[in-house]
Amino acid sequence: MKRKISHLAIAAIAAIAPLAVAAPAATAAPGGTTVFVGDSIPSNPTPLSYLAGKTGSPLPGTHVNANGCGSDGQMPSAYGQAAGKQTFDYTCAGASVRSGGELVTTQLNHAAAAGKLNASTSEVVIMAGANDTYPHILNKVPLNQIETDLTNGFAKTINHAHRLAPNARVKLVGYSQISAPNGDVCVINLGDNTMPLGAIPAVRDSENILQRAGINAANRAGATFVDSKAISQGHDICAPANQRWIMGAVDTSPQPHNLIVHMTNAGLRALATNAAQK
Template sequence: MRSSSRLCVAFVLALLLLVGVIFAPASQAQTRNLVVFGDSVVADPPVGEYLARKVERGSSNSTDGRFCPTSQSNFGVRAAAKLGLQAADYSCSGATATGTRSFFGGGQTIGVQVDRALADGALTPATARVVVSNGFNDTYSNAGLPGEEVRARFVASMAPQIGRIRAAAPNARIQVVGYATIADGGYVCLFNAGGDLRDRTYAPQVGQWEQLAQDMQRDLAAAAGVEFLDLKPSTADRGMCAPDHLRNWAGIVDVNASPQNLPFHMNARGHEHVAEVVARS
């Protein structure tokens, strides 16, 4: 009898354990996601929301995510949807790698973005893809330094962050996503009024910063052992000075091309193109 009772108790306990596993709260399951880190090019917040948060933040050094509004249709979010993954977007306008002050000011470093993602539990073994897209703000904000030093500082700041990401999300494909084409050689087109009505302003420094950012990102990918996704080939004829039906990068004033959030940033067509490139890579 005692043996039978013990067997009965053991059976009930095993059954309860099995039921507990089967009906464990869904919150315990890790979500397959795509995590985004970067600057305003990927964040692309609506300009009104960006300005409102900037005023609210003032001179505060808060790292609260509410001061980093993002678009719900930027290329990171769109790529996640195309891949059937949940998006976790930690990008922030003005972000830098080295902590220098960007044009947008007050942007979080990529290190702070990674801190936020880790605190939220967004980087896990179930994370399928990580997109990192930044660097331009580290070019002009370090304009007094030689290009080689800027490149070295960028890699020195960013490679440890890639290491932190890899440690938390060991199964993820980590991609450093380059910038789409911006300038047309030494020229930019700041005012696109539709059709052929546009300026063509000589600003060689923009193209130089664009190339420097490309070199920095390529260096980082090589140093960290991750993928570099080069957008230049597929956007060579789609920069600021491209015709309305091709233009992916908006000027300060830009009509007839595609809806946009921020001036001097990618428009909706550009985000869709990059999302498609990421999803198909």
């Protein structure tokens, strides 16, 4: 039973498996434009908005972004406000760099086709990759192969962004700290009463692979890697309720959030502001 729970936790903690609010308007500013692409972390849809995007059916109180995906627009909007740039949200829950779902390169193509990504674009912000780690770990693909494939996938995605927006600066945003400093993962959190499952190697392996692959690919392909680990220390899934930026599968923290095992609003704003300042 514990093994079954651990496997469920791995899939959830990676914050990839996608599951109603009005989205913030794109931030108009004189500093140029930004296209923001990525997975369910920056997309952060409510369950109803996710459903609206998947079915193509408008539902009351939901929001679908310019890419046709459910999104609350919160992280792209916070980025735009901090950077002083109009920011277009092309994120989508379930997106990956190379493993299926909607590829980030496809998101970039959609933005280009809509006239939002071109030689006038000043920045492209990418936050993805988690969907390219944990499924392969669960399938027992060697870790070094997962990291090599992800590094190559990141580099390919960055190069594609450069081709579509030759004058844009490309940023690859890393993920926040998920597991506790000792490796613990807490899926059930009743306020400050966290219930660690103990260290789950696949979660920590995913975090480390994502970080290293992001840094190496950014260096190779001429992008800026934005580290999110430093600012998220003390905000992991086992942190006290008022400090937790990653919600458990069962979590009574009062912090506003849209999805279980995803980030709180406070965490998304913090990561967006940090990325905008880099």
